[in-house]
Amino acid sequence: VYQPMRIEGAMRLQPGSALNFYYPNENDTAILIRTRDGNYYAYGQKCTHLACPVYYAKEANRLECPCHEGGFAVETGNVLYGPPPRPLDRIVLEARGGEIFATGVIAGGHEDV
Secondary structure, three states, X not given: OOOOEEOOOHHHOOOOEEEEEEOOOOOOEXXXXXXXXXXXXXXXXXXXXXXXXXXXXXXXXXXXXXXXXXEEEOOOOOEEEOOOOOOOOEEEEEEEOOEEEEEEEEOOOOOOO
């Protein structure tokens, strides 16, 4: 069971940018992306290939891993290209009273978990 956590700075995040945070605990790096259309998406920051940190490539509107040139779709976390064997772990988001909260994690490729 995951504890809900407010993502500090999420509401100030400009469309087309990203913000790093920790979830579900202080050892788990995560990335929040606000796409150009204003929607929010969040993922565990570890690439599913060899756990290198992914980053938001604004111009391409995708998450990229610099270690072995893996790429992931911002809207789904699905692998677009490269060696990653499965999608990124998705962080469930919820809007509450003008704030964005992380409320859970769905392991990449396991929507039924």
